[in-house]
Amino acid sequence: MxxxxxxxxxxxxxxxxxxxxxxxxxxxxxxxxxxxxxxxxxxxxxxxxxxxxxxxxxxxxxxxxxxxxxxxxxxxxxxxxxxxxxxxxxxxxxxxxxxxxxxxxxxxxxxxxxxxxxxxxxxxxxxxxxxxxxxxxxxxxxxxxxxxxxxxxxxxxxxxxxxxxxxxxxxxxxxxxxxxxxxxxxxxxxxxxxxxxxxxxxxxxxxxxxxxxxxxxxxxxxxxxxxxxxxxxxxxxxxxxxxxxxxxxxxxPIMDVEQERFQGLRRKLVDGIQGDAWKISEVGPSSKRLEHIIGLSIAGIEGQYIMLECNRYGVAISTGSACAVGMQKPSKTLLAIGKSKEEAKQFIRLSLGKLTTDAEIEETIDIFQRFLKKYFNDL
CATH class of the missing domain: 3.40.640.10 (Type I PLP-dependent aspartate aminotransferase-like (Major domain))
Known part of the structure; x- marks a missing residue:
């Protein structure tokens, strides 16, 4: 996985x-x-x-x-x-x-x-x-x-x-x-x-x-x-x-170098999963941020569905803080920054670590493209 x-x-x-x-x-x-x-x-x-x-x-x-x-x-x-x-x-x-x-x-x-x-x-x-x-x-x-x-x-x-x-x-x-x-x-x-x-x-x-x-x-x-x-x-x-x-x-000793590496992987991931039939938005600041934490929203599709599809294809992501799992509530962070309940339910979080590789990001992009095309084509 x-x-x-x-x-x-x-x-x-x-x-x-x-x-x-x-x-x-x-x-x-x-x-x-x-x-x-x-x-x-x-x-x-x-x-x-x-x-x-x-x-x-x-x-x-x-x-x-x-x-x-x-x-x-x-x-x-x-x-x-x-x-x-x-x-x-x-x-x-x-x-x-x-x-x-x-x-x-x-x-x-x-x-x-x-x-x-x-x-x-x-x-x-x-x-x-x-x-x-x-x-x-x-x-x-x-x-x-x-x-x-x-x-x-x-x-x-x-x-x-x-x-x-x-x-x-x-x-x-x-x-x-x-x-x-x-x-x-x-x-x-x-x-x-x-x-x-x-x-x-x-x-x-x-x-x-x-x-x-x-x-x-x-x-x-x-x-x-x-x-x-x-x-x-x-x-x-x-x-x-x-x-x-x-x-x-x-x-x-390597945290600055790692944040720089995460920035590159992040850009590659977000750009790679964009599609003509769906709109993916980064949620959060464009600077002064933790580069390894990637908050995303895909219009028209709930985050929980995306998480389950990713899991089915062998990718572990989340819909927010692990300490709030099972509560079935919109992200409190998104609500606090002015998002609607519907938008908050579309939220997913991907987070990178020292074992994350370019190859994993490329495979993740391919997986997103596959199931999102199927989802939006079936609508």
């Missing part, structure tokens, strides 16, 4: 698998244990903490390893709110956030928090003027993602961070889709908290990290928690973390 769903998850790299196996075999001690086996695991854990902090210009003591991006988002938001509960109960976000944040915010409303969703333009970018106008004296936190998982829009975190810093508002960003793809600098963007995930960059599933600026106050979500400096409960997955760091060390 031709795999074009890398934004959903990625295969583990061979090197990451080998490191996982080695650490799990030789350094299986609990990193909280005081004997030599535990101390050996603890050494790996702390070195991993330093390494990942350097990837986004953070400080090692602000890194907390988790089970993934969703948990990082949940714990970051709740921990920071608990530590700053006297500042207010107003939160700023967008309608484009990952479900782990959207669901967390919905739950927080039951606890008396008020959420303001700032509008985005037709390319999915936050309206900075609207962001400034949304700030209130009781605004405590803003959660705005870095890269959109459906159309690839990159938010200007530096500009957003400047606005929030002036009002001393805690700034959290879901960076799961951008980590290992483009630069993240928590200090340059005045970010107080970010979430990243292993399985998006060829590391193991079930591993991620949350970064919280050490100068920010936070409180444990679960009282009495001892692991990860009281940030979360549960024995730390040292083999998975070591494999995560290994995967990151492989992709970060």
């Amino acid at each position: 031709i795999y074009l769903d890398y934004a959903a998850t990625t295969p583990m790299s061979e090197k990451a698998i080998n490191v996982y196996s080695q650490v799990a075999t030789e350094y299986y001690g609990n990193s909280s244990s005081l004997h030599d086996m535990g101390l050996a695991a603890q050494t790996i854990l702390e070195e991993s903490r330093k390494t990942i902090a350097g990837f986004f210009n953070g400080e090692a003591k602000g890194v907390y390893f988790t089970s993934g991006g969703s948990e990082s988002n949940y714990f970051a938001i709740h921990s920071l709110l608990k530590g700053n509960n006297k500042k207010g109960k107003h939160i700023i976000s967008t309608k484009l956030e990952h479900s782990s944040i959207a669901n967390t915010l919905e739950d927080l409303q039951k606890d008396g928090y008020e959420i303001t969703f700032v509008p985005v333009n037709t390319e999915g970018r936050v309206e900075l003027e609207a962001l400034s106008e949304a700030i209130r004296p009781d605004t405590v936190l803003a959660s705005i993602h870095h890269g959109n998982s459906e159309i690839g829009t990159i938010q200007d975190l530096v500009a957003i961070g400047e606005i929030l810093k002036k009002h001393d508002i805690i700034f959290h960003s879901d960076c799961v889709q951008t980590f290992g793809k483009i630069e993240i600098d928590v200090k340059k963007a005045n970010l107080d908290s970010i979430s990243v995930s292993s399985h998006k960059i060829y590391g193991p599933k079930g591993v991620g990290a949350c970064y919280i600026n050490p100068s920010r106050t936070w409180q444990p979500v679960i009282p009495g928690t001892t692991h990860e400096n009281s940030f979360r409960p549960g024995t730390v997955n040292v083999p998975g973390i070591a494999a995560f760091i290994t995967a990151a060390e492989e992709v970060l």
Whole structure:
């Protein structure tokens, strides 16, 4: 099968698998244990903490390893709110956030928090003027993602961070889709908290990290928690973390080159699947985007049908975020950028990765041409 769903998850790299196996075999001690086996695991854990902090210009003591991006988002938001509960109960976000944040915010409303969703333009970018106008004296936190998982829009975190810093508002960003793809600098963007995930960059599933600026106050979500400096409960997955760091060390040095390669593959794909009988439109920005995420809309045909046809022909694509599968709802991203429900249902997402080749793109073009000609000829 031709795999074009890398934004959903990625295969583990061979090197990451080998490191996982080695650490799990030789350094299986609990990193909280005081004997030599535990101390050996603890050494790996702390070195991993330093390494990942350097990837986004953070400080090692602000890194907390988790089970993934969703948990990082949940714990970051709740921990920071608990530590700053006297500042207010107003939160700023967008309608484009990952479900782990959207669901967390919905739950927080039951606890008396008020959420303001700032509008985005037709390319999915936050309206900075609207962001400034949304700030209130009781605004405590803003959660705005870095890269959109459906159309690839990159938010200007530096500009957003400047606005929030002036009002001393805690700034959290879901960076799961951008980590290992483009630069993240928590200090340059005045970010107080970010979430990243292993399985998006060829590391193991079930591993991620949350970064919280050490100068920010936070409180444990679960009282009495001892692991990860009281940030979360549960024995730390040292083999998975070591494999995560290994995967990151492989992709970060080549991320600029890869984005350039993806740009070429993207252009070839979009141009190649155009036809006389159908109209294919790219959805999202033409620049400042994640080149490996390709949002498309084919007029007159639902995205779910295209996904199923692609699967039948041996191509794996999606109709949007994998975390929203099964809900049978139009893409919330497309609705937020002004598309109708009908247009939102026509959306498909193809996403490229390090194993994607020119030959795969050419075969995908041929497959699209074949089933689209049949579909529109049968109308």
